[in-house]
Amino acid sequence: MKVDPTRPLIVQSDLSVLLETHHPEFESVRGVLSRFADLIKSPEHLHMYRITPLSLWNATAAGMPIEQMSACLQQNAKFGVPSSVLSGIRKYANRYGLLRMEDVGDELYLVSDDTVILREIRTYDSLKKYLEDTRGERAIAISPAYRGVLKQELTKLGFPVEDLAAYRSGEFLPIQLRDDETVEEPFQLRDYQKSAVDAFHRIGEGGSGVLVLPCGAGKTVIGIAAMARCSCATLILTSNVTSVKQWKREILSKTGLGEDQVGEYNGTTKDVRPVTIATYQILTHRGNKEDDFAHMRLFSEREWGLIIYDEVHLLPAPVFRATADIQATRRLGLTATLIREDGREEDVFSLVGPKKFDMAWKELESQGWIAKVTCQEVRVPLSESDRDLYGASSARQQFRIAGENSAKQQVIDHLLRLHADEPTLIIGQYIDQLEQISAHTGAPMISGSMAYEHREELYDQFKKGQLPLLIVSKVANFAVDLPDAAVAIQVSGSYGSRQEEAQRLGRILRPKSSGANAAVFYSIISEDTKEQDFAMKRQLFLVEQGYEYCIKRWSPETKDRKGEQYEI
Known part of the structure; x- marks a missing residue:
């Protein structure tokens, strides 16, 4: 094992990584390390990171190669990298994409090239009610109704699913951005905003995923650009009435949509239009604990083609349950942080989607x-x-x-x-x-x-x-x-x-x-x-x-x- 005390990292066999804060390469090393490891402690001289399965799955989903993760550690570790760490990174990172959900004709399949994994999955009692008949050695038929909850359960078991199944188009709604000089108030997407929209709009049709950008980076504009790319009826869920008003102002000023096409749905106004902006609070409102969440019907009020979860780190538990039922609808999460105080980051990963884009605050x-x-x-x-x-x-x-x-x-x-x-x-x-x-x-x-x-x-x-x-x-x-x-x-x-x-x-x-x-x-x-x-x-x-x-x-x-x- 090569020893070089001038390097900034100490990599430990328990998948924790220590980074010297006063090292000349601190900023550049942190920029790469934070893409696939979570910061745990930050005392003055040494910051501690932890490499976790979820941090590796999000990094992989965002397009970070395993080789880049390993190279970051190997090129910067003082005392080398334990072989168990490198094998652990490869083991967990490779699990993302090992299981896929795909459409085959009119059926939805859980697919894998690893037949051993599929056989193992069938042995779990917690999964049996979601699985139907096998389709050869490499596929298991599943009900579309279980698309979300099965992804949740598999993630908890350590088998994240790459969801490649089709999404319904939803109600067609042409959305034109005011981005040319012929309009009164044109605007242009910044390069990183275009990259964020492209990362979400995979292979030309869009799917599901979370975009992480700091406040002030224009997450609302990115959401609007994603709407224009999908050109469909859109439900936007956000944190409060002030945010509802802000989204509406931005949509009306940056697209060709009119007042009659953009509705608000909150405690005082319940106007369902082709683009509807609602608060999490109204969706989870009920008279008492025994009552149903009556406003959850908003998810089926129109044939939505896209649902945007603004401040996705605030998504309430009842909305998670509703989201599990609408996996055929495109879902876009926007946030400045994936940190949730309730520890349900895995549910954001499985139900809204993995992290597809992460722009560092310091880079902006x-x-x-x-x-x-x-x-x-x-x-x-x-x-x-x-x-x-x-x-x-x-x-x-x-x-x-x-x-x-x-x-x-x-x-x-x-x-x-x-x-x-x-x-x-x-x-x-x-x-x-x-x-x-x-x-x-x-x-x-x-x-x-x-x-x-x-x-x-x-x-x-x-x-x-x-x-x-x-x-x-x-x-x-x-x-x-x-x-x-x-x-x-x-x-x-x-x-x-x-x-x-x-x-x-x-x-x-x-x-x-x-x-x-x-x-x-x-x-x-x-x-x-x-x-x-x-x-x-x-x-x-x-x-x-x-x-x-x-x-x-x-x-x-x-x-x-x-x-x-x-x-x-």
């Missing part, structure tokens, strides 16, 4: 398509009154006390002075805390209880520069277009949610219209508390995407002169 930043972001964690001691209360409270109460630490207001005041001329968002979890900050700063606060019209009015004022500071609750975590925000100050969050961290960072990623294309993301954390413990988990996502995470410590003696940095 280097090309100027998103802002260059600096991430800073500011640790502040608990105030004396909060410290006494913290020590006498339960674990759950301690987290909230740390989040609402009154000493954070000094840091907020300092940061607002430091960025006095820049549009700034203050984002938090607790309404009482945000109301206090609003009263202290005089800035308006947006929460879920605010009327939609008033909320949109404040967003519009912020975009136009008429409102330099806006305070937002978690209602602004998802799909809110605030393109001119240059500073975000996170004062409290949801435990260790990397998903939330990604969405909040996304509020300032969009490219800036003037000046330096740069932004700052601050997290104010109560030092030596449970909030600090959870903050370490949220760092993972930022570090995985290539952001340097700087930690600073605050004290009341910190100087407040504009532009002066406080000491670590």
Whole structure:
């Protein structure tokens, strides 16, 4: 085994990989490694990655050759690569595509060139009810009704299925993009946006899969381009009413579709049109736990040819069940992160589709398509009154006390002075805390209880520069277009949610219209508390995407002169 201590990786036999953060090749090695391995821990000097079957299946589905994965490890490992790791990569990566679903005439088959695997599959009791008669040695007939649930079960057993079966065309709907100079407001897809649409629209007909791109990269535009490529009735599912309105505005401005062809389906409006945009919330609404999900009928209201799952990492469990039943319909997932707080990444893989495209945040930043972001964690001691209360409270109460630490207001005041001329968002979890900050700063606060019209009015004022500071609750975590925000100050969050961290960072990623294309993301954390413990988990996502995470410590003696940095 060749030893070269100048290399940046330590590859261990348990499929974990350590990467030196201060190595000159850190950025380039991380860029390749993160395509087929998941970041697990990110201390200052060494980042730990784990190679998993799902990470390898997603990499393979996205077109990454096994040879490239192996070469990344072999060319950068200090002490060589254990043979068990290389064989493990080959074993698991090769499993994707070993089983395929294909149409043969009017029948749906589970097909494999490996006859031993097919015989093994027939021995599993959990699969027998989904399998019909064999068709020779290399195929088993299955009912189209079981296309989704069988893929789920096989994935859990370690046999991911490549779904090559046909998709129904759906109701024909010609969708013309406004991308030529003859229209009043033309637009052009960026090169990476075209690549993302091409990756989804496999072999000229489109299928199923997930496209992973950062906030500000134009996921909505990519979705619209996919709609135009498929030219069919489309159901779009997204996270909230604000996002519904945003999708509708973008569709009407970037295609030839008219108002009468684009409908909204939410708590107040239920208008089913050839293109219909609905919220996950309305689909999962029911009077009580015993009732059916009445609005799930939306999946069969029209002959949809494409279903777009915006923010697919938020897909609720009942929608997974409905998705299992509609596998003959093309499905496109859009997200900034595949991380799910409920651990159901495998269900996204089997039911919506594997990752087909992944654009690194730092790569878009280097090309100027998103802002260059600096991430800073500011640790502040608990105030004396909060410290006494913290020590006498339960674990759950301690987290909230740390989040609402009154000493954070000094840091907020300092940061607002430091960025006095820049549009700034203050984002938090607790309404009482945000109301206090609003009263202290005089800035308006947006929460879920605010009327939609008033909320949109404040967003519009912020975009136009008429409102330099806006305070937002978690209602602004998802799909809110605030393109001119240059500073975000996170004062409290949801435990260790990397998903939330990604969405909040996304509020300032969009490219800036003037000046330096740069932004700052601050997290104010109560030092030596449970909030600090959870903050370490949220760092993972930022570090995985290539952001340097700087930690600073605050004290009341910190100087407040504009532009002066406080000491670590």
